[in-house]
Every structure is written in C-alpha cells, then in structure tokens.
Amino acid sequence: MAKSIEILINKAPLRYSIEVESGVLAKLPSLLRKKLHLKKEETIKIFIITHLHLYSLYGQKIQKALIDDGFQVSIEYVAVGESMKNWTSAEKLLNKMIDLKLSRNGIVIALGGGVIGDLAGFVSSIYQRGLKFVQIPTSLLSMVDASVGGKVAVNLGVSGKNLIGSFYQPSLVVADLDTLKTLPEHEWRFGLSEVIKYGLLKEDGGIFFQWLQEHKDSILQRTDNSVIEYLVAECIKTKANFVTKDETETADIRIMLNLGHTFGHSLEAASRYRISHGEAVALGISLSARLALKLNKINNIMFEQILKMLTLFNLPNHIDKKYDFNTSQLIKHFEYDKKNEGNSVKFIIPSKFLGHCEVVKGISEQVLQEVFAESIY
Numbered sequence: 284m285a286k287s288i289e290i291l292i293n294k295a296p297l298r299y300s301i302e303v304e305s306g307v308l309a310k311l312p313s314l315l316r317k318k319l320h321l322k323k324e325e326t327i328k329i330f331i332i333t334h335l336h337l338y339s340l341y342g343q344k345i346q347k348a349l350i351d352d353g354f355q356v357s358i359e360y361v362a363v364g365e366s367m368k369n370w371t372s373a374e375k376l377l378n379k380m381i382d383l384k385l386s387r388n389g390i391v392i393a394l395g396g397g398v399i400g401d402l403a404g405f406v407s408s409i410y411q412r413g414l415k416f417v418q419i420p421t422s423l424l425s426m427v428d429a430s431v432g433g434k435v436a437v438n439l440g441v442s443g444k445n446l447i448g449s450f451y452q453p454s455l456v457v458a459d460l461d462t463l464k465t466l467p468e469h470e471w472r473f474g475l476s477e478v479i480k481y482g483l484l485k486e487d488g489g490i491f492f493q494w495l496q497e498h499k500d501s502i503l504q505r506t507d508n509s510v511i512e513y514l515v516a517e518c519i520k521t522k523a524n525f526v527t528k529d530e531t532e533t534a535d536i537r538i539m540l541n542l543g544h545t546f547g548h549s550l551e552a553a554s555r556y557r558i559s560h561g562e563a564v565a566l567g568i569s570l571s572a573r574l575a576l577k578l579n580k581i582n583n584i585m586f587e588q589i590l591k592m593l594t595l596f597n598l599p600n601h602i603d604k605k606y607d608f609n610t611s612q613l614i615k616h617f618e619y620d621k622k623n624e625g626n627s628v629k630f631i632i633p634s635k636f637l638g639h640c641e642v643v644k645g646i647s648e649q650v651l652q653e654v655f656a657e658s659i660y
C-alpha cells in the first residue's frame with residue numbers, strides 16, 4: 284500500500300486535511316471520527332450523495348463500514364452528467380435532507396466526480412445555513428482540482444455555468460487512488476487537462492511541466508502507482524497553495540486557477556455541455572496560449588510547447604469546426620462569467636516562461652474574435 288499523504292489547506296478555523304492514499308477509504312469511519320472530532324456516543328446521520336454506478340463500486344462498502352461504526356447512513360443517487368448539476372437536483376436533495384430530518388450535526392458525503400462534489404457541496408452550504416461535508420473524489424479531475432478549495436455551485440440554465448454557488452470548504456477530503464482504476468479512459472484524459480494547467484501554473488520554472496512530459500507513457504497507461512500518487516499530490520499542493528493565500532478570490536491570486544476556464548466555460552455552455560469540462564479546459568488552455576502569443580506575452584516556441592503538451596495527452600488543442608460555433612455568441616458567454624469585473628473580463632494567460640501566468644483584462648472583442656477564428660479548424 285502506498286504511503287499516506289496529508290495536505291493541509293487554508294488558515295484556521297477553515298483548515299482541513301486532504302488524505303491521499305491507495306486504499307484510504309477502508310479507514311473512512313476512523314478518519315471521520317478523528318478529523319471531525321466526532322464522539323462515539325453521539326448519533327450522527329450521514330447523507331451520501333453519489334451516482335448509482337459509483338454506489339455499486341464504492342458506496343455499498345462505505346455504507347456498511349459506516350453503519351458498523353455506529354453512524355446512521357442514507358444514500359441518494361443523482362443521474363450522471365453536467366446537466367444534472369442544476370437547481371432542480373439541488374432542490375430534490377434538499378427535500379430529501381428535510382425528510383431525513385438531517386440536523387446540524389449531520390454530515391453530507393460527496394462520493395463521485397466534480398459534478399457530485401459541486402452539487403453536494405452546494406446543498407451542504409445552504410441547508411440549515413451549512414452542514415459539515417466531506418469530499419470523496421473518485422475522478423482524476425475532482426481529485427486534483429474540484430474537491431479541493433471549497434468552490435461549490437450549480438449551473439443556471441445552459442448559459443449560467445456555476446452561476447449559483449458559494450465558497451464553502453469541506454471538513455475533510457479523502458482521495459483514494461485505487462478508485463481511479465475504474466475511471467473510463469476518456470475521463471482520465473479529461474482530468475489530465477487540469478493537471479496540465481498545474482504544469483503551467485506551478486511556479487517552479489517548468490519542472491512539473493517537464494516531469495509530466497517525461498512520464499507521459501506511464502501517466503497515460505496508469506500503471507505506476509508512485510507516478511499517479513506524485514501527480515495527484517503535486518496538483519493538490521499547488522491548488523492548496525493558491526487557495527490558502529486567497530480563499531475567496533479577492534486578490535489576483537486564486538484567480539490564476541481559472542487558467543483555461545474563462546474560454547472553457549463559454550465552450551462548455553455553448554455546446555450545451557456536449558463538450559465536457561475537461562475537454563473545455565484543454566481547449567481553454569490552447570486559446571489562452573493563443574491570446575498570450577497575440578499579446579506578445581509568450582513566444583512562438585512556448586506557444587507550440589503548450590499545444591504539443593495537449594496533443595501528447597490526447598487532448599484537443601483546437602476547436603473542431605464540426606461544432607459550428609458562432610464566435611460572437613461565445614464572446615457573449617463571457618458576460619456570464621463570474622470573473623467579470625465591471626465591463627472587462629479577466630483572462631489568465633501563460634506568460635514569459637513555463638510555470639508563470641498572469642491576469643489580463645480589457646481585451647478587445649476584435650482580438651477575441653481573432654483568437655477564436657485562428658483556433659477553429
């Protein structure tokens with residue numbers, strides 16, 4: 284069994300730990316008691332939110348272990364897909380929580396990818412003004428990114444990606460690397476887009492970016508546990524660092540994590556979620572790189588390096604013209620983006636060298652049109 288890695292995030296009193304280990308789910312009841320300071324004599328209700336197939340794979344075992352340890356456990360399933368991360372699903376879950384008479388000492392567990400994590404976190408944040416919630420990320424994307432940092436949200440209609448949400452930190456994140464073994468190949472690749480984002484963001488002079496290139500085969504094949512463990516831990520540590528410095532994105536620090544996301548969200552929403560979040564982030568990274576090139580923030584060599592990195596991991600680095608996007612509509616989507624400040628959208632772009640990004644704003648519509656036009660083929 285791999286060693287356990289504990290990463291602490293945020294400042295007190297919102298500090299919590301992220302446990303990364305193969306097989307760590309077997310320790311869930313004791314971890315909950317220890318990290319959430321739960322007393323044995325107290326009756327605690329746990330509400331697990333997951334997908335049916337993840338319940339069969341992992342939930343059933345978790346449920347049994349928790350019941351054996353004295354917890355009262357209820358489960359609710361959410362259908363798969365980004366389109367389920369909506370207000371209707373949230374309302375259904377909230378009604379279920381009322382039916383279960385979940386009180387302030389209850390705990391919500393999100394067992395799944397980023398969709399489950401965002402949705403479960405959101406309902407936890409508003410039910411009785413906030414219940415404890417625990418993230419058990421099972422997709423690569425949620426392990427390296429979505430489960431960490433406390434951004435929780437649902438989408439409003441097709442345009443309003445993550446428009447209704449809160450900053451609400453989990454009490455604990457338990458990332459069992461073994462769960463990644465059942466993740467479909469395409470979902471693995473989609474998660475790698477957030478990993479590449481960290482390669483560009485981590486302020487280490489491009490060392491992690493280069494490490495990813497060197498371990499490409501092993502990463503794609505998912506064969507070497509130590510490689511996967513290092514990859515997941517490095518991304519979480521990088522995210523934890525940004526979040527701890529700027530939890531609610533008020534300084535221009537946490538916003539860096541949105542690299543690729545401003546473009547990505549517009550593509551995701553405009554495709555009515557036919558483009559997955561991971562693919563959209565990959566495309567968003569390529570568009571951000573193109574914008575950086577246009578603004579002379581990176582040279583052609585670095586631009587090509589970024590595009591090549593995406594291809595190396597079988598991710599898209601340009602928008603397929605089959606989508607037939609109306610570029611003016613894509614630009615209009617930026618208006619919904621929460622990174623809007625006044626009339627100006629903030630974009631995060633790579634700049635100068637690998638392992639360095641910056642915020643730019645006031646980009647003209649004409650430049651954005653050019654960026655899209657050159658990226659669609």
Ligand SMILES: NC(=O)c1ccc[n+]([C@@H]2O[C@H](COP(=O)([O-])OP(=O)(O)OC[C@H]3O[C@@H](n4cnc5c(N)ncnc54)[C@H](O)[C@@H]3O)[C@@H](O)[C@H]2O)c1
Pocket residue numbers: 334337340363364365368395396397398399401421422423424425428429430431432433434435445462463464465466467470473560561
């Ligand atoms: N809150 C944040 O900071 C943050 C950051 C990044 C992304 N997100 C959100 O995360 C979402 C995307 O997350 P995602 O890519 O995990 O998508 P997802 O949650 O839809 O999961 C993708 C698919 O993988 C399946 N799956 C997950 N784990 C599995 C496993 N171990 N074995 C088999 N199947 C498994 C899921 O059931 C689903 O079908 C988006 O809604 C995005 O907005 C949030």
